[in-house]
Amino acid sequence: MEFKFHVEGGDFTSAGTASSQIKKVLKQINIDPIIIKRVVVALYEAEVNIVAHAHHGDIKVKITPQQVYIRLDDEGPGIENVEKAMQKGFSTASSKVREMGFGAGMGLPNIKENADIFTVRSEVGKGTTLEITISTVNNG
């Protein structure tokens, strides 16, 4: 089953729309609550990153009995140094974004922690693509 969402940069009030929707679906097909939580946290952080750092983006979520696959493509400034961005606490968020309670630099590390497979591809000045895969079978 597939779902698509569009995210506008700067629209903080809508951040969380995709993760809420996906959460509802996963609950209805009896996925383990621990796995649901991992999907929701990873997707929410990725959504927020588009809102906070990019111009706009598209999200595709594909749910099969075995896994949840999420792909986020955004147009925006891209990430200069992905390795650095993945470090806990690293953030280039503006003070305005911080005032809104975002920008603690934990987003990407959190996604990594919750994903089974996580890849980041980014081109400076163009945009960023994240791919997140989480297995729905709880194996510890």
Next chain:
Amino acid sequence: MEQKTIYHALNIMPELCNGCSHCMKVCPTQAIRVRNGKALMHPDWCIDCGECIRVCPTHAIKIAADDFQRIFDYEYRLLVLPSVFFGQFSNYISLEMINSILKEMGFTAVHVPEESVDFLLETMNHYIEENQRPVISSFCPAVIRLIQVRFPSLVNNVMRLKQPMELTAHHLRKVYSEKHKADMAKIGIFYVTPCAAKIASVKSPVGDYISPIDGVINMDYLYNRVQKESVKKLAENVADLPQERIQLSGKAIKYTLTGGEKDNMWQTGLAVDGLQNVIDILERLENGEIEGVDYLELRTCDESCAGGILTPNNRFFAAERLRRMAKKLPEECWMPKKYTDYLASIVNVGQIEPRSIVRFHPETKEALKMMEKAQEIKESLIGIDCGACGSPSCEALAEDVVCGKATIEACLFQRIKSGKAGSLSMEQAVGIMEEIWGADKFVDK
């Protein structure tokens, strides 16, 4: 372990229900459907929140109570009466008067459950420091049940501590068996409930323990009896009331009002009342959107228990009266250490298990297939959530169709479409309508 029989105090009276579907529209777990012109409740999905009762225009949904005469099965009849009860009366009716009327009715002694809050609040503060945060209060049984059913990933955040009504019941049993040398079997503890949820928590407690309460009395019933007697007493100008006091403190009175827990927490807390507000917070918490909060006090009713479904008077007046009352009392009123030590030994409850709703199928693979089908059906429906099909929304009808609990022709618009295409006769259409709303709705009165 999955609980098989879940007790609900709620009963829909078929003879009073006219199938108006108001209840179906407000149920937070979509537990209600209309069939044959009557509302039907799915017991596994109901969380005892009482929202359906509030909106029923024919008062067809009743809350069962134990027979009052049962108190006389016991020699020591102890009444555990939530302090919100006192907020229901005008200033002319004193606590002493209420107390003496209750004694005349047959009770040995009257205690508020909140007698144990000094002990409990301190225990909660330590609990928060040692457990997964934010800790969610276990005070409101409808909130615990909402989490079990709709937010299973949060069950481990629910505080595994007994609440004032259970603690005070344990305390009283101890006091009466020791001080008064009463035989345990002769002590009857009766709780006066402001809502259906508390009844459920006495009859089917969550967290693997046995409730220490022997019977439940509905607050509206007791209110009527006390009110009637007090009017009589006021008219007779009874002067020599026994001046026996009910033990109360400021914290005890405020505990069941919004903020009553949160305001006493050492850590950062948030107090939220009202079902929709509670659902919103739980959604956010589950999404990981809530940070920096250590304690969540969540109550189903607007204005907390002052807004309980069985409290007879206006919630704002009641809450205000209680806050005023609290100001005149000492803040705390600790019970002797001997008893708090005892309570500390029984305060914990066991694991709280999720009570997941099986919407489609217990197997993920099958459930996913059915859900895809439901999605397709939903997209073909008009999307105005009119409820004329007997299901709470177009989405719910799509689910019901896939699960074999309804047919697509239950939808009014689908029927008109089929009629227009000539594939459904008027008779067939009427037949379907009668199945949902009852045959009596289709004859001239």
